[in-house]
Amino acid sequence: MTESEFRRHGWRLLAAWAVLIVLMLASLGSAYVPLGRGNVAVGLAIALAKAGIVAALFMGLARAPALLRVVGCFALGTLLLLIGLSGIDYATRAVAPAPFQGSLR
């Protein structure tokens, strides 16, 4: 890493950190605004943006070779697929708590 590359990278990391903190505060603030189901959507969208910044800049995925990016995308894709398939199962199943679970409180 040359001197100018190091400097540029350092400033990029600092800027990314500042954006992450601002996004965290935005996420906190949005939780106190009544948006119904929008609250969880905003919270998760901000979390996704924060995770994207960490993966792209801190973990270096933005400058990584294609194979590493493929591994990252494959993990995310597989996770979403498994969540989707599990969701179909649970969404179509009636809740039948065992006796020891009582009211499930």
Next chain:
Amino acid sequence: MNTRALALHDEGFTARLGMWVFLASEVMFFGGIFVTYAYGRSHWPQGFAEAGRHTHVVIGTVNTALLLTSSAVVAFASACAQHARMRRWTGRLLWLTAAFGAAFLALKGVEYAKEWQEGLVPGAGFVLATPGAQLFSMLYFFATGLHALHLAIGIALVGAMAWGAGRRRAWADAEAVEMGALYWHFVDIVWIFLYPLIYLLGRHA
């Protein structure tokens, strides 16, 4: 990929690829918790909202800031390790990263103690009566406990790297520091998703 294709890449690339595959498996490991959470929250929204309101949002937010900052610091430490003039800062920045992690765990301990006193630990003395609240609490302790375990491993890993980098040990070179940093960032990403799901639900009610 054949042997010749593999030979085109350096050892550093192979190590990074291995680390990314490991982290991909960790994504699946934590994924189950998020599915359970989605199931519980969609079936018992009131209970989840009530239990969510009882979490300590100030501690959770401070801890989020600590982890985000620690991620920036460990990324800078990794950059320093790759730069001849700045290499001497690597060890110090890694110690700082580990200190941020330790501060996170200390605050988490304070939070657990408060929850114990307030009757928010699942069991006979659980104070919230809304159905689903106790399920949220169980998930909360499981998810944050598992995350804390990963963070503790991260602290040990980064601490060892800090010690090695400070003494210019060969095993704590730029490549090894980068691997430790990748793991640390992953632990940070898990928390990034846990934060809104645990601390920010039911706040406006």
